[in-house]
Amino acid sequence: xxxxxxxxxxxxxxxxxxxxxxxxxxxxxxxxxxxxxxxxxxxxxxxxxxxxxxxxxxxxxxxxxxxxxxxxxxxxxxxxxxxxxxxxxxxxxxxxxxxxxxxxxxxxxxxxxxxxxxxxxxxxxxxxxxxxxxxxxxxxxxxxxxxxxxxxxxxxxxxxxxxxxxxxxxxxxxxxxxxxxxxxxxxxxxxxxxxxxxxxxxxxxxxxxxxxxxxxxxxxxxxxxxxxxxxxxxxxxxxxxxxxxxxxxxxxxxxxxxxxxxxxxxx
Amino acid sequence: xxxxxxxxxxxxxxxxxxxxxxxxxxxxxxxxxxxxxxxxxxxxxxxxxxxxxxxxxxxxxxxxxxxxxxxxxxxxxxxxxxxxxxxxxxxxxxxxxxxxxxxxxxxxxxxxxxxxxxxxxxxxxxxxxxxxxxxxxxxxxxxxxxxxxxxxxxxxxxxxxxxxxxxxxxxxxxxxxxxxxxxxxxxxxxxxxxxxxxxxxxxxxxxxxxxxxxxxxxxxxxxxxxxxxxxxxxxxxxxxxxxxxxxxxxxxxxxxxxxxxxxxxxxxxxxxxxxxxxxxxxxxxxxxxxxxxxxxxxxxxxxxxxxxxxxxxxxxxxxxxxxxxxxxxxxxxxxxxxxxxxxxxxxxxxxxxxxxxxxxxxx
Numbered sequence: 001x002x003x004x005x006x007x008x009x010x011x012x013x014x015x016x017x018x019x020x021x022x023x024x025x026x027x028x029x030x031x032x033x034x035x036x037x038x039x040x041x042x043x044x045x046x047x048x049x050x051x052x053x054x055x056x057x058x059x060x061x062x063x064x065x066x067x068x069x070x071x072x073x074x075x076x077x078x079x080x081x082x083x084x085x086x087x088x089x090x091x092x093x094x095x096x097x098x099x100x101x102x103x104x105x106x107x108x109x110x111x112x113x114x115x116x117x118x119x120x121x122x123x124x125x126x127x128x129x130x131x132x133x134x135x136x137x138x139x140x141x142x143x144x145x146x147x148x149x150x151x152x153x154x155x156x157x158x159x160x161x162x163x164x165x166x167x168x169x170x171x172x173x174x175x176x177x178x179x180x181x182x183x184x185x186x187x188x189x190x191x192x193x194x195x196x197x198x199x200x201x202x203x204x205x206x207x208x209x210x211x212x213x214x215x216x217x218x219x220x221x222x223x224x225x226x227x228x229x230x231x232x233x234x235x236x237x238x239x240x241x242x243x244x245x246x247x248x249x250x251x252x253x254x255x256x257x258x259x260x261x262x263x264x265x266x267x
Numbered sequence: 268x269x270x271x272x273x274x275x276x277x278x279x280x281x282x283x284x285x286x287x288x289x290x291x292x293x294x295x296x297x298x299x300x301x302x303x304x305x306x307x308x309x310x311x312x313x314x315x316x317x318x319x320x321x322x323x324x325x326x327x328x329x330x331x332x333x334x335x336x337x338x339x340x341x342x343x344x345x346x347x348x349x350x351x352x353x354x355x356x357x358x359x360x361x362x363x364x365x366x367x368x369x370x371x372x373x374x375x376x377x378x379x380x381x382x383x384x385x386x387x388x389x390x391x392x393x394x395x396x397x398x399x400x401x402x403x404x405x406x407x408x409x410x411x412x413x414x415x416x417x418x419x420x421x422x423x424x425x426x427x428x429x430x431x432x433x434x435x436x437x438x439x440x441x442x443x444x445x446x447x448x449x450x451x452x453x454x455x456x457x458x459x460x461x462x463x464x465x466x467x468x469x470x471x472x473x474x475x476x477x478x479x480x481x482x483x484x485x486x487x488x489x490x491x492x493x494x495x496x497x498x499x500x501x502x503x504x505x506x507x508x509x510x511x512x513x514x515x516x517x518x519x520x521x522x523x524x525x526x527x528x529x530x531x532x533x534x535x536x537x538x539x540x541x542x543x544x545x546x547x548x549x550x551x552x553x554x555x556x557x558x559x560x561x562x563x564x565x566x567x568x569x570x571x572x573x574x575x576x577x578x579x580x581x582x583x584x585x586x587x588x589x590x591x592x593x594x595x596x597x598x599x600x601x602x603x604x605x606x607x608x609x610x611x612x613x614x615x616x617x618x619x620x621x622x623x624x625x626x627x628x629x630x
Binding site for chain 1: 291292293294295313314317320321324379380405406407428
């Protein structure tokens, strides 16, 4: 699956040139740190879990935080650095890292935009464009990232759960993936503006076999379940698109949710 | 190394943010140097692990996830042909095959991935006009910086992976020609070469002036002198005539002395005096050329600079003559005392000074 989106900047003329927008996810330097250690928070953009580092970019960051049982703290970073941020694991338990970006403007030719809608399962937007006779119109879009990652420190504890960070589009693991038993499904819930989002395509891929993806549509409660049999890092992702209200340079606003974690042993 | 790398990326992010707002800028950067002898060098600096992973994935094999810099370099060298598949260096639309070297450097910071530097080198095809670039091994936006060797201001394009750059001209753009500015500058240089820096030329012009108080006398001599020095200045600057300054400079000094000495024995303009001033003018033109060569002439506006420098020299000479007329007045030119008290002593002083210079300037 090859997704193309456009996003380019020309420094001199400020001409919008097509450029790709791909999946974006958080890849910590370790998913199972010891309490008291420092974890590097790497941001990656790419496809099929082959990613390029994104440096810490204050202009792009809306929220860059982590939350443990003691509350929420900022992930600290230095402009341009990779890993983009650092955090200190203060206590054992599940720790949620979140990165919410400011919107970036993108403009795509009609055929590429339609292809992208199809590949991301954004059928409602494609249907709306068709009803408005806009299928042959170029796609002008503002896209934002809503990335999360779960790391776990200490002994397995099923009582500890993923937390809601309040991102516009957010994937929440409803079971602690570090404490699931063999053959159990892992339920994920997708929310848009804090409400369950039904009918959205959610994709899961594993680090060791990223081209073989698991896909499911959310039910009326915004929920999907995946049986994750492979160990290693997993990326769960979903894209939601709505008409861009009041934006002069875009007709659509898209939100890219992602959630990463690591399964240590085959289930 | 880690600090240097981060600083470079930070600079790119700050620069891009300033002009383009928020975009997903990766840590890859590409710099191109186009050299005057048609050689080019392209350096891709990128995260080594990310590049190795993508290359390995494209071969269908599982990533080695090796973080050792030496082994990463070895993998990159092994996968050279794979790397070349998503890379295009083109001149006038024709793809070339550069030589590629791979380097991987570990970073001091253990949490940071080693940095790969991929160096592409080659020679531009004869007669090529434009360079274009495509690099498909990054998903994030990156800056392509193209610099002509010896030029300070590089051209920058922001590109997405697989996006082909707009063409870059292989010939460095000529600096904007400001003809008026050049003319003004060289006119001033010509003038100041006489006043205040050209005391020897000032004395020669005064020697011309002192022969006779008549305007006609001055005009004839100045015209002959101007015509002559313009000829040799032009011929020398275009390389037609070349005379060593070691010969020209003492002869200029001697010409001043000769004119001043002649003033003491001659009070009327003679035709051979005009011819002599013309001959001396040829010498002085060679002297002006020597000075102008030291100042340097803009290649883009050579003729304008030459013409206006000569005009500035002329203006300087006329300023000297005007000042002399104002000081002694042309009405005094006919008076008996003028020759006794002005022409003879002044010419004597000029002659002594110039003879001293003549000896001083002899090699």
